[in-house]
Amino acid sequence: MKRLKTVILGLALAAGMQLANAADVTLRLHQMLPPQATIPSKAISAWIKKVEKDSGGSIRVQHFPSMQLGGKPPELFGQAEDGVVDIIWTVLGYTPGRFPKTEVFELPFSTGKAEAGSRAFHEYVEKYSADEFSSVKLIAAHVHGPGLFHSRDPITRLEDLKGMKVRGGSRIINIMLEQLGATPVGMPVPAVGEGLSKGVITATTIPWEVVPAFKVQQIVKNHAGFSGDKGLYTQTFALVMNKASYDKLPADLKKVIDDNSGVEVAAMFGAVMDAGDAVGLSLAQKAGNNIVTLDEAETQRWKDAAAGTREAWYKEVAQKGIDGPALAAKAAELVEKYAGK
The missing domain is CATH 3.40.190.170 (Bacterial extracellular solute-binding protein, family 7)
Known part of the structure; x- marks a missing residue:
């Protein structure tokens, strides 16, 4: 009996030590x-x-x-x-x-x-x-x-986006897509692969980084980015x-x-x-896809066309008592502060 008590006590102490070591x-x-x-x-x-x-x-x-x-x-x-x-x-x-x-x-x-x-x-x-x-x-x-497009059909100029059903990842991006002539489709990123496969969308706005997880480089063969150090969205x-x-x-x-x-x-x-991003780009290159970087002149056309999004946001947030231009200036200062670091 004494030995049994000793064994039980030892087991209890061991269990206590395990609990103490647990998270x-x-x-x-x-x-x-x-x-x-x-x-x-x-x-x-x-x-x-x-x-x-x-x-x-x-x-x-x-x-x-x-x-x-x-x-x-x-x-x-x-x-x-x-x-x-x-x-x-x-x-x-x-x-x-x-x-x-x-x-x-x-x-x-x-x-x-x-x-x-x-x-x-x-x-x-x-x-x-x-x-x-x-x-x-x-x-x-x-x-x-940097934000870019991944599409079934090539995008080489602003007019190519007209009427294209494009997945947008946020309210602001959807406003921009509409102003650029596309038909925006709100959709969380996990639905992108299926959306492209079934034709619910014909293009998507995602960075290169997302491409591998949903095999986007296998579903569509066209990718369009922009000149300069900033992405479209x-x-x-x-x-x-x-x-x-x-x-x-x-x-x-x-x-x-x-x-x-x-x-x-x-x-x-x-x-x-x-x-x-580097991995996603590499996969699209290995797949032999059509990867386009719009030149500076064409990129400027997109910047001009998208400028209305900024103005619309300024007016909208002003109704909430928010100084949009001031915040945009602060944001730009911080982006510049860390540029190249």
């Missing part, structure tokens, strides 16, 4: 892309590993890709606000009108390379639109690389945490999240997107 906190991270896509596989996974390492194993982050926890991509930000999940990564443009001051980075020909643009965007959010993220803990805000993204999930962490674990938040994290996500 003190488990956080659920939800996002819309498949795990092999660039951001999930290269940026989110790296961020998770860093957080878990820095916490000494006290934080465990469970990654749920492809909307595995339910809902649709436009619902992700609300899931973080409401505490349905602890952390989300999302496209801000999926919630139209929710981030009016933040939308300035979506205006035509605003940003170029993703790493520099992400530094500029995160700093902009912290300085000029932090109130739009007051319901969550902001970890990082970032952008993708920009999508904005954010990695955010439920406030209550953050607030209930002990001070040392809050510090881990804080140390893995901010402009350097945004820059890391941007750098991953820049590297992903």
Whole structure:
């Protein structure tokens, strides 16, 4: 009997040690892309590993890709606000009108390379639109690389876009597409591959980085970009945490999240997107696709045609008491500040 008690006590102590070594906190991270896509596989996974390492194993982050926890991509930000999940990564443009001051980075020909643009965007959010993220803990805000077209038919001039059914990733991009003569189709990025295959859309606005995850280079054979250091359009993204999930962490674990938040994290996500752009372009080249860079004169025609989007946005946000031109100037200053870095 005494030996049995000793064995039981030993098992209990072992179990206690296992519990003590287990993660003190488990956080659920939800996002819309498949795990092999660039951001999930290269940026989110790296961020998770860093957080878990820095916490000494006290934080465990469970990654749920492809909307595995339910809902649709436009619902992700609300899931973080409401505490349905602890952390989300999302496209801000999926919630139209929710981030009016933040939308300035979506205006035509605003940003170029993703790493520099992400530094500029995160700093902009912290300085000029932090109130739009007051319901969550902001970890990082970032952008993708230069925006271009991927289409069934070639696009070599502005007139080629007329009547073309083009997927737009945000409200601002759809306004721009309409002004350029296209028929915009709102569609979250996970639906792009099927949309192109079934002819629901005949072209899509995505950066090169997204191409591999949905095999876009196999579905369409034409790609058109623009001269200069900026893309036609920009999508904005954010990695955010439920406030209550953050607030209930002990001070040392809050510090881990804080140390893995901010402009350097945004820059890391941007750098991953820049590297992903190179991969996507390479796949299209290997497939022998038609890849066009519109010359400076033709690019200027697109800039002139898209200028109305900026003016429309200025008028719209003015009705909300927002000085659009002033914010656009601040955004441009920050983009210039980080250009080439």
